[in-house]
Amino acid sequence: MQYGLNEEQEMIASTVRSFVEKEIYPHEALVERTGEVPAEIAAEIKRKTIDLGFYACNFPQTVGCAGLNHLEFALVERELGRGSMALNHFFGRPQNILMACEGDQVDRYLMPAVRGERMDALAMTEPGAGSDVRSMSCAARRDGSDWVVNGTKHFISGADHADFVIVFIATGEDITPKGPKKRITAFLVDRGTKGFQIRDGYRSVSHRGYKNMILEFDDCRLPDSQVLGAVDGGFEVMNTWLYATRITVATMSVGRARRVFDYALDYAATREQFGQKIGKFQGVSFQIADMITEIDAADLLTLAAADRLDKGLSANREIASAKLYASEMLARVTDTAIQLHGGMGLMDDYPLERFWRDARVERIWDGTSEIQRHIISRDLLRALGA
Amino acid sequence: MKVLVPVKRVIDYNVKVRVKADGSGVDLANVKMSMNPFDEIAVEQAIRLKEAGQADEVIAVSIGVKQAQETLRTALAMGADRAILVVAADDVHQDIEPLAVAKILKAVVEAEQPGLVLCGKQAIDNDMNATGQMLSALLGWSQATFISDLSVEGEEATVTREVDGGLQTIKVKMPAIVSVDLRLNEPRYASLPNIMKAKKKPLEEKTAADYGVDVTPRLEIVKTVEPAARAAGIKVGSVDELVSKLKDAGAV
Numbered sequence: 035m036q037y038g039l040n041e042e043q044e045m046i047a048s049t050v051r052s053f054v055e056k057e058i059y060p061h062e063a064l065v066e067r068t069g070e071v072p073a074e075i076a077a078e079i080k081r082k083t084i085d086l087g088f089y090a091c092n093f094p095q096t097v098g099c100a101g102l103n104h105l106e107f108a109l110v111e112r113e114l115g116r117g118s119m120a121l122n123h124f125f126g127r128p129q130n131i132l133m134a135c136e137g138d139q140v141d142r143y144l145m146p147a148v149r150g151e152r153m154d155a156l157a158m159t160e161p162g163a164g165s166d167v168r169s170m171s172c173a174a175r176r177d178g179s180d181w182v183v184n185g186t187k188h189f190i191s192g193a194d195h196a197d198f199v200i201v202f203i204a205t206g207e208d209i210t211p212k213g214p215k216k217r218i219t220a221f222l223v224d225r226g227t228k229g230f231q232i233r234d235g236y237r238s239v240s241h242r243g244y245k246n247m248i249l250e251f252d253d254c255r256l257p258d259s260q261v262l263g264a265v266d267g268g269f270e271v272m273n274t275w276l277y278a279t280r281i282t283v284a285t286m287s288v289g290r291a292r293r294v295f296d297y298a299l300d301y302a303a304t305r306e307q308f309g310q311k312i313g314k315f316q317g318v319s320f321q322i323a324d325m326i327t328e329i330d331a332a333d334l335l336t337l338a339a340a341d342r343l344d345k346g347l348s349a350n351r352e353i354a355s356a357k358l359y360a361s362e363m364l365a366r367v368t369d370t371a372i373q374l375h376g377g378m379g380l381m382d383d384y385p386l387e388r389f390w391r392d393a394r395v396e397r398i399w400d401g402t403s404e405i406q407r408h409i410i411s412r413d414l415l416r417a418l419g420a
Numbered sequence: 421m422k423v424l425v426p427v428k429r430v431i432d433y434n435v436k437v438r439v440k441a442d443g444s445g446v447d448l449a450n451v452k453m454s455m456n457p458f459d460e461i462a463v464e465q466a467i468r469l470k471e472a473g474q475a476d477e478v479i480a481v482s483i484g485v486k487q488a489q490e491t492l493r494t495a496l497a498m499g500a501d502r503a504i505l506v507v508a509a510d511d512v513h514q515d516i517e518p519l520a521v522a523k524i525l526k527a528v529v530e531a532e533q534p535g536l537v538l539c540g541k542q543a544i545d546n547d548m549n550a551t552g553q554m555l556s557a558l559l560g561w562s563q564a565t566f567i568s569d570l571s572v573e574g575e576e577a578t579v580t581r582e583v584d585g586g587l588q589t590i591k592v593k594m595p596a597i598v599s600v601d602l603r604l605n606e607p608r609y610a611s612l613p614n615i616m617k618a619k620k621k622p623l624e625e626k627t628a629a630d631y632g633v634d635v636t637p638r639l640e641i642v643k644t645v646e647p648a649a650r651a652a653g654i655k656v657g658s659v660d661e662l663v664s665k666l667k668d669a670g671a672v
Contacts, residue, residue, distance in 0.1 A: 041489075041490060041493055041619070042615060042616065042618070042619055044490075045493065045494065045497055045610065045615050045618070046612070046615055049497075049609050049610050049612075049615065052609065053609055085611070086609055086610075086611045086612060087611045087612035087613045087614075088611075088612050091612055100612045100613070100616070102612075
């Protein structure tokens with residue numbers, strides 16, 4: 035289904051797809067078994083991505099990158115979504131938020147990140163601050179012209195490979211009629227900074243090898259030059275740049291669902307029971323029909339949301355709908371695919387149990403389904419004064 | 421030196437082929453199509469010749485339906501300089517026979533004057549393995565088929581051919597028709613900058629009539645059938661058991 039795409043966009047999608055099939059799939063079983071990406075495999079994926087000009091292709095031509103628009107980048111990530119997140123992390127796509135770098139931050143962080151010389155990670159979540167970001171307790175206090183940071187972040191994906199982390203930290207509190215409200219600032223924190231530690235997080239059922247890390251700040255001293263954007267301007271940089279991570283979840287869910295669907299379709303067309311292919315049973319065939327209908331719907335919803343961004347239209351609600359629907363669709367599709375395979379679907383001889391486990395996190399990270407529903411309904415109701 | 425690379429749009433090698441209900445051929449409606457994998461190897465080799473400074477220009481040519489334009493764009497995204505599309509059919513199920521393709525290619529060669537024609541040894545759809553040889557005969561050029569290695573020195577090319585039972589190395593005089601086999605190289609992915617550039621590269625559109633070639637089929641397809649299903653195998657526990665089973669079956 036390539037509705038409305040031009041030849042160039044289709045070629046971008048098919049190139050990334052064959053890259054994932056040839057360069058990512060063969061290593062997946064190893065990563066799943068060991069929970070690690072061997073350094074030489076990571077380096078090879080990165081080198082090939084750089085050679086092909088796909089590294090940091092979400093960044094503009096002004097910083098020497100391909101400058102794909104949102105729709106094109108969604109296609110890239112959709113096809114990447116077919117493969118292991120642990121491995122395709124090295125098909126580098128640094129955080130857009132680095133475009134907020136100013137002055138010498140450009141040469142210290144932005145340029146090395148888009149060239150693949152330094153890798154980044156993004157840290158917001160804390161044990162006590164999930165959906166409620168503003169309730170974070172990781173805080174920085176002024177000491178002379180520096181900031182002194184104390185606190186903990188967790189669930190920090192990619193921090194194991196990061197050379198620096200973009201960290202959101204509370205830098206004060208305003209008293210408002212609704213009660214105290216924290217002021218947030220984004221900081222660039224280098225690995226190895228005194229008082230800053232990156233350590234292993236929890237063992238997750240989803241995306242083995244794509245580790246969630248814990249960051250610890252213990253009287254970590256940061257000068258003003260490490261502030262990304264303005265002091266107390268954390269929510270501004272967040273709102274300007276971080277909308278895109280939800281499209282990533284949506285479009286990757288679509289890509290993975292298509293891969294899962296191919297297994298289901300093939301099985302329905304070849305497995306025989308009661309003297310016929312199981313796909314001949316209406317109970318199975320209707321499930322196949324429902325799966326592909328939902329996948330196509332999620333695909334269109336996601337590409338349409340990305341296209342709205344390219345056209346400069348408001349897209350907050352549409353992105354939330356895409357993230358909500360695509361992640362929930364993936365849960366249903368992976369579950370049904372296992373049901374069609376029967377007992378074998380649960381065995382790790384097939385990758386289906388992995389896709390099923392991996393699917394679980396998509397409804398949680400980058401804004402839970404409940405938060406997305408909140409965003410969607412608020413967008414509609416607030417306009418009517420409710 | 422110009423290198424001409426004929427490329428064919430064929431059913432993708434990952435697609436499970438289905439015979440049409442009336443047995444007139446393979447169903448190609450709504451099926452994923454790609455560049456013939458052997459032709460991809462030929463494009464790759466032509467680009468490598470250019471990168472090595474042995475070729476000045478790589479021209480991809482495709483003969484078939486209008487949608488073969490996508491196949492040519494792929495060749496351009498890999499690194500070919502320009503493309504020629506010869507529209508010779510308007511139905512995806514109409515396959516142009518090797519002799520007609522060779523006649524059109526002969527006319528293209530006469531117009532473009534390449535020093536080398538690099539083609540796939542055969543297309544994976546009907547496995548004819550004839551176009552390159554026919555083109556060589558029509559032009560009176562030397563030919564080397566099924567090659568796994570190629571080096572060009574001046575007016576001569578040294579090629580290694582994959583023949584039954586081994587490898588054969590021969591020299592051919594240029595200009596030549598060289599058909600490539602699987603092990604010659606591993607084709608590259610199109611790079612993102614090249615994908616972006618492909619749209620701006622020239623793609624000239626012609627028809628079979630422009631070259632005065634009659635593409636009416638000379639062959640009649642009597643029937644197309646699925647290959648017979650293979651009987652299930654058995655597992656044997658030892659070499660002795662294998663030998664005795666083979667003896668029982670009268671195979672040894």
